[in-house]
Amino acid sequence: MSLSIHDQYDKIYKYCYFKVKDKQTAEDLTQETFLRYFSQKSYINKGKPLAYLYTIAKNLCIDFYRKSGKDERLNEEVPANDEVTAFETSYAVKQAVSTLPVELQEMLLLRYANELSINEIAQIMNISRFSVYRRLNKALDLLKGVLRKEDFNEI
Amino acid sequence: MKYKLKKELKTVFDAPAPARKEEFINLLEYPKANRLDFFISQIGYIRKRVWILSLLLFIGTLIGLYFSGASYSFVWVVSSVLPFVSLVTISEIARSITYNMDELEMSCKYNLLEVSLIRIGILGVVNLAVFIGILLLLSGKTDLGFIRLGIYLSTPYLLNCYGSLFVINRSKSRDTVYICGSVTALVSILNSLISIRIYDIYTERNRMFWAIAFIMFAVLSLKEIVKFIKRMEDLKWNSSLTA
Numbered sequence: 001m002s003l004s005i006h007d008q009y010d011k012i013y014k015y016c017y018f019k020v021k022d023k024q025t026a027e028d029l030t031q032e033t034f035l036r037y038f039s040q041k042s043y044i045n046k047g048k049p050l051a052y053l054y055t056i057a058k059n060l061c062i063d064f065y066r067k068s069g070k071d072e073r074l075n076e077e078v079p080a081n082d083e084v085t086a087f088e089t090s091y092a093v094k095q096a097v098s099t100l101p102v103e104l105q106e107m108l109l110l111r112y113a114n115e116l117s118i119n120e121i122a123q124i125m126n127i128s129r130f131s132v133y134r135r136l137n138k139a140l141d142l143l144k145g146v147l148r149k150e151d152f153n154e155i
Numbered sequence: 156m157k158y159k160l161k162k163e164l165k166t167v168f169d170a171p172a173p174a175r176k177e178e179f180i181n182l183l184e185y186p187k188a189n190r191l192d193f194f195i196s197q198i199g200y201i202r203k204r205v206w207i208l209s210l211l212l213f214i215g216t217l218i219g220l221y222f223s224g225a226s227y228s229f230v231w232v233v234s235s236v237l238p239f240v241s242l243v244t245i246s247e248i249a250r251s252i253t254y255n256m257d258e259l260e261m262s263c264k265y266n267l268l269e270v271s272l273i274r275i276g277i278l279g280v281v282n283l284a285v286f287i288g289i290l291l292l293l294s295g296k297t298d299l300g301f302i303r304l305g306i307y308l309s310t311p312y313l314l315n316c317y318g319s320l321f322v323i324n325r326s327k328s329r330d331t332v333y334i335c336g337s338v339t340a341l342v343s344i345l346n347s348l349i350s351i352r353i354y355d356i357y358t359e360r361n362r363m364f365w366a367i368a369f370i371m372f373a374v375l376s377l378k379e380i381v382k383f384i385k386r387m388e389d390l391k392w393n394s395s396l397t398a
Binding site: 005006009010013014017018023026027030031034035038093094097108109112113140143144147 | 157160161163164165166167168169170171173174175176179180183184
């Protein structure tokens with residue numbers, strides 16, 4: 001892998017946690033993602049696109065929901081306050097993000113939290129680069145609409 | 156507001172710290188890059204200008220040969236331009252040293268010396284390919300032999316290599332590349348002036364002068380390369396002691 005495995009572990013874990021909202025499960029899925037990623041012998045020396053790592057993680061999360069019988073859509077909230085209060089993030093922004101559709105939240109996570117390129121996001125989400133741009137702008141516009149300017153200025 | 160928002164979004168999705176990360180990574184047997192991968196990856200770090208300049212010189216020679224045919228004057232023009240190809244190579248090497256790549260080295264599987272040598276090797280192969288290409292094109296068009304022509308073209312190139320490496324081995328400032336640029340310009344102008352002023356410079360009569368100059372600059376360049384490698388090794392030791 002071109003990037004540090006430590007960094008990627010944190011990012012994939014963050015992605016899985018966003019999907020399953022459970023620390024233990026997220027870490028299991030993260031580890032399973034890496035094991036599957038490196039088990040592809042044809043890519044041992046060439047490496048694989050980063051998007052592939054996310055695709056594995058995404059599919060594992062879908063499998064998890066399928067097996068557990070839960071509905072992914074019911075879990076649309078961003079990590080609840082009790083676990084994340086230690087992190088210095090704005091409650092207002094967090095609440096605003098949680099009002100967005102889950103696809104847009106996922107896109108914001110990939111783009112701003114995990115710092116993926118537009119191209120990589122397009123590959124993971126299986127949509128065009130143009131769609132990624134459009135949806136990201138839409139997400140930011142929606143967020144700005146939700147956040148009252150005066151509230152946000154206090155951040 | 157948009158900037159602030161994007162900054163906030165970085166932390167909005169933070170998750171609780173993973174509990175089994177270190178244990179998992181230590182036990183994970185993921186495939187590490189081998190020597191060939193490392194070699195290939197270094198090609199990507201060489202700036203585009205190296206490839207472009209090498210290609211331009213090669214195309215320029217082709218065009219020059221097509222329009223003017225090969226002559227002695229064309230030989231000195233080419234030999235005056237060749238040092239600029241070595242300048243681009245030298246600037247790549249200087250970049251590794253002046254921008255503190257030794258810090259990066261400490262976190263890498265390969266040390267700075269290995270990285271530098273691999274890059275020098277790649278760039279040397281590129282320069283050699285351009286040089287041989289030009290030599291093959293020119294040798295068929297002139298009555299100068301392959302070896303003689305090779306010496307005429309490579310001597311200014313070697314002089315520039317020696318001069319630039321001399322500067323790199325003794326300076327660590329960010330202006331090193333500009334000093335190397337000045338050395339290149341000086342070599343190029345000197346070569347042009349000698350070729351114009353001494354009309355029989357490329358004749359049999361000056362065979363000894365060229366042979367001595369070629370050997371002398373080759374030996375001096377080699378000496379500077381050895382010094383460069385030793386310096387890299389010292390740097391490695393210093394980094395180890397201060398880490």
